[in-house]
Amino acid sequence: MKTLKTFGKTFGLAALLSATAFASAEAHVTFLDREAKQDSTILATLQVPHGCDGKATTEVRVKLPEGFVFAKPQPKAGWELEVIKGDYQKTYDNHGDKVKTGAIEVRWKNGNLSDDFYDTFVIQGKVSGVEAGTSLAFPVTQMCGDTVAAWDQVAKEGGDAHGMKSPAPLLKVVAGEDHGHDHDDMAGMDMTGMAGAGAAAPAGDTVKAGDLEISGGFAKAMLPGQPVGGGFFTVKNNGQTDDRLVSVSSPAAGEVQIHEMVTKDNVMRMRQLKDGIAIGAGETVKLEPGNLHLMFQKVKTPFKQGDTVPVTLTFEKAGKVDLVLQVLSAQGK
Numbered sequence: 001m002k003t004l005k006t007f008g009k010t011f012g013l014a015a016l017l018s019a020t021a022f023a024s025a026e027a028h029v030t031f032l033d034r035e036a037k038q039d040s041t042i043l044a045t046l047q048v049p050h051g052c053d054g055k056a057t058t059e060v061r062v063k064l065p066e067g068f069v070f071a072k073p074q075p076k077a078g079w080e081l082e083v084i085k086g087d088y089q090k091t092y093d094n095h096g097d098k099v100k101t102g103a104i105e106v107r108w109k110n111g112n113l114s115d116d117f118y119d120t121f122v123i124q125g126k127v128s129g130v131e132a133g134t135s136l137a138f139p140v141t142q143m144c145g146d147t148v149a150a151w152d153q154v155a156k157e158g159g160d161a162h163g164m165k166s167p168a169p170l171l172k173v174v175a176g177e178d179h180g181h182d183h184d185d186m187a188g189m190d191m192t193g194m195a196g197a198g199a200a201a202p203a204g205d206t207v208k209a210g211d212l213e214i215s216g217g218f219a220k221a222m223l224p225g226q227p228v229g230g231g232f233f234t235v236k237n238n239g240q241t242d243d244r245l246v247s248v249s250s251p252a253a254g255e256v257q258i259h260e261m262v263t264k265d266n267v268m269r270m271r272q273l274k275d276g277i278a279i280g281a282g283e284t285v286k287l288e289p290g291n292l293h294l295m296f297q298k299v300k301t302p303f304k305q306g307d308t309v310p311v312t313l314t315f316e317k318a319g320k321v322d323l324v325l326q327v328l329s330a331q332g333k
């Protein structure tokens with residue numbers, strides 16, 4: 001516990017420094033995904049958007065709050081990793097084992113993250129015994145050689161974090177989904193894209209809409225820190241007239257674009273297809289990795305293997321079609 005006390009002091013001093021030296025810093029250290037479900041194991045992904053006043057970041061220290069347990073940091077190439085263990089205030093149950101101690105602080109050290117670049121630092125852990133609506137604060141100390149930036153300000157209970165110069169990254173704990181159906185979840189979502197009557201067929205099933213037959217829908221799991229995701233499916237046009245996929249929406253993403261991958265001079269490039277994809281009469285069009293695909297932008301919660309992603313496809317003739325994509329591994333298998 002000695003280490004901890006020393007730490008309190010370090011943080012206090014650093015807070016003073018940051019208030020003056022980093023007053024102009026706009027982009028804070030924050031979590032990529034700022035919400036976590038109760039009693040879920042998550043990848044807490046910290047985004048470090050810049051160095052300290054132009055200097056490269058050489059160390060990132062993260063203090064873990066009570067209620068974020070069984071933590072394991074992700075090693076990063078070019079950084080040493082130090083995990084400081086200590087006592088939890090409470091005792092936690094890990095598959096029947098009573099656990100009282102664990103990681104309470106993680107430090108990535110001796111790295112070199114240029115001020116021109118951005119990077120993420122990931123800690124896997126379980127949110128446990130925390131009431132919904134609580135925000136867990138993860139005070140961060142960012143060191144750039146001997147310059148220190150502390151992201152450790154926490155608003156008082158019910159207070160406002162806005163306007164704070166160096167707020168600690170917060171993770172808001174929300175109610176779990178173990179209450180039967182996912183209607184609770186859907187209530188908070190943007191339903192504008194969810195047109196059409198009736199529920200979509202289960203993930204992976206073939207969906208028919210007019211002359212179209214849509215099958216094999218899947219999405220790739222997203223890697224930590226990856227801001228966009230890919231989606232794929234096959235459309236078969238059994239009719240006598242051409243159709244066209246004109247747009248796609250999903251409650252899981254702020255925007256869904258239709259892309260194609262083109263290789264020119266040995267360089268692979270992605271291109272947005274603003275006019276969508278033609279589905280000629282009698283033709284089968286396959287969206288697949290390395291070729292045509294959906295690109296999910298502004299994804300709210302990174303896709304995890306085993307999840308499902310609902311999408312609404314809009315065709316020129318067949319109209320709106322609801323489809324559920326099964327999330328496979330990041331390799332799409």
Ligand SMILES: [Cu+2]
Nearest residue numbers: 259270294295
């Ligand atoms: Cu793309």
